[in-house]
Amino acid sequence: MFDNATINKLREMHLGAMAESFKEQHNTIGIGSLSFEERFAFLVEAEWLSRRNKRTGRLVRQAGFRFPAAIENIEWQGKRGIAKPEILKHSLGAYIRKAQNIILSGPTGVGKTYIACALGHAACSQGVRVLYARLSDFFQRAYEKGSCRDKCAQVPLLILDDWGLKKFSLEETGELSDLFERRYGRASTIISGQVPYASWHELFPDPTQADSILDRIVHNAHVYSISGESMRKAIGKQSLECPDS
Numbered sequence: 001m002f003d004n005a006t007i008n009k010l011r012e013m014h015l016g017a018m019a020e021s022f023k024e025q026h027n028t029i030g031i032g033s034l035s036f037e038e039r040f041a042f043l044v045e046a047e048w049l050s051r052r053n054k055r056t057g058r059l060v061r062q063a064g065f066r067f068p069a070a071i072e073n074i075e076w077q078g079k080r081g082i083a084k085p086e087i088l089k090h091s092l093g094a095y096i097r098k099a100q101n102i103i104l105s106g107p108t109g110v111g112k113t114y115i116a117c118a119l120g121h122a123a124c125s126q127g128v129r130v131l132y133a134r135l136s137d138f139f140q141r142a143y144e145k146g147s148c149r150d151k152c153a154q155v156p157l158l159i160l161d162d163w164g165l166k167k168f169s170l171e172e173t174g175e176l177s178d179l180f181e182r183r184y185g186r187a188s189t190i191i192s193g194q195v196p197y198a199s200w201h202e203l204f205p206d207p208t209q210a211d212s213i214l215d216r217i218v219h220n221a222h223v224y225s226i227s228g229e230s231m232r233k234a235i236g237k238q239s240l241e242c243p244d245s
Contacts, residue, residue, distance in 0.1 A: 017050030018043045052127075059124035065132045066161065069117035078228040079110065087115065090222070091122040096157055096188045101217055104192045105163075106226035112192040116159050119190060123157050132159040135193075139172055149175075153182040163193030167203050177209055180216040189217070197223055 010019035021043050025031050031039065071091045076084050082104075095102060102119070104112040120130045131152060133141070138160060141148040152158055168176065183189060195203065197218070204210035 015047055018047040021046035055127060056125050059127070059129060060121060063120055063124060063130040063132050063159075065117045065120055065130075065159075066134075067114055067117045069114045069121055071118045071122055074115060074118055075111065080227045081106070082115075082224040082226050086222070087119070090119055093123060093126050093128065095222065096123060096128055098220070099185055099188055101188055101221040102190045103197055103218070103221050103223045104190065104226060105194065105196050105224070106228075107194060110226045110228050112226060113161050116161065116190045116192045120157060120159050128156050130157040130159065131155045132161065134162045135160050135165070136162065139175060149178070153179055153187075155187065157188050157190070158183070159190045159192070161192045163191050164195030164200065164203050165193070168205065170205055173204055173206060173209050173213070177213050180213055184216040184219075191217065196225055 007019045007022060010016070010022065025039060025042065071088065074084075074087065090102065102116075104116060106112055117132065120132060123130050133152070138148075138152065141152075180189075200214055201207070201210050204213070
């Protein structure tokens with residue numbers, strides 16, 4: 001006989017997934033052949049998966065990613081300067097636990113931002129707090145709200161996109177100096193932009209500050225200079241070759 005009282009109690013304790021799994025077991029043919037431990041394990045697994053998925057969804061929404069990217073959907077064909085095994089390894093999160101950085105540079109359209117967002121999504125699935133921001137938005141928020149400085153400084157994984165679209169002002173240099181001083185050795189940052197790392201020094205007005213900032217960014221960083229055909233052009237070619245019928 002089905003026990004509605006048990007279902008109601010599970011829901012009152014906010015164990016909704018476990019309650020639904022319990023109902024499913026009642027309607028599953030042959031479930032009686034399983035031991036109590038096996039059936040209970042299914043209930044616990046259902047609740048655990050539900051809570052993990054909800055947590056991941058919440059972290060993804062809070063991160064504000066530019067793309068709903070996924071590691072398995074990265075297009076590797078035609079890319080140079082970056083290897084699939086390395087990104088798959090990074091998706092496991094060891095670089096975050098070691099407070100290491102990742103630098104992705106290359107021309108427009110080669111997938112830098114997508115890869116950065118995919119790594120961010122992978123981090124969220126592991127329960128890591130992530131924040132995505134275009135660099136121009138970061139500066140604007142930093143000027144408007146002091147709390148944004150703390151949020152960016154403390155989040156375990158910060159993704160800064162569109163790095164180096166223009167040279168930094170003295171005020172912006174000061175913001176970056178403070179940011180990376182606070183994050184150095186404590187948290188990870190993914191930086192994505194068109195400007196190659198070798199040319200970053202020229203973005204700063206003060207060589208001394210440039211040395212200090214870049215030392216904190218590049219120390220223990222994984223640096224990738226990506227090249228290849230623009231994915232936007234490739235998609236355009238595919239559309240021309242395969243017109244709608």
